[in-house]
Amino acid sequence: MILKNNLKEVRQKKGLTQEELGTNVGVSRQTIISIERYRYKPTLELAMKIAQNLNIKIEKLFYFSD
């Protein structure tokens, strides 16, 4: 099972840039890029911050895929 996410789609729907989302949750733009490309798995704390900032449930944002 691979941990995937809808971060890019949700972020774009909300009209936020990677830089803006990064600033809102206190990480660099590069970290947001890495999460969107599945290169980096965020900690629970960061994942919750991102979900909270995008006003979406965490399980809708991050999910397991075969």
Place this chain on the structure above:
Amino acid sequence: MNLSKKELSILIEIIYSIVFALIFLPYFYENQEKTLIIMDGLIEKIIQITIGSVIYFSVAYAILEIAFKKKEARDERDDMINSKSYKLGYLLYEFSLFIFIGYICTKFQNKELFNLTGNHELYNNFQLTEGGILFFILVLLAFTSIIKSLYQFYLYRTV
């Protein structure tokens, strides 16, 4: 290639380690048979290294700060990359020290063998000087620092 501020600061470290190895290590290599007291110009070399390092890092980081005025946030991804790269550096350093200890033990064993077999010329030629130990430790530091920084740079580009 588009490099971030963090990646450039790692490159500054890599360049420093390589330049240090190329400029200063030959001096310690030439003097590895000597003790620290009779090493010619050791104090001058230490002063050169200190002043050179301070100037290099001051100029390099000043240029970096001018080029990237915006402060980059340090986050959990940086911590993860740093912990991975420093762990590799630490393991390499530890492994190399074990090899060095093994090398010293073998040398002492050989010395005793020379003595027992009556090979007094080789026995008298045996020496393990402070200069040799210093040279080895500096090579080790430069080597582990370069590998650690390269791995850190690789992680920043790929993670």
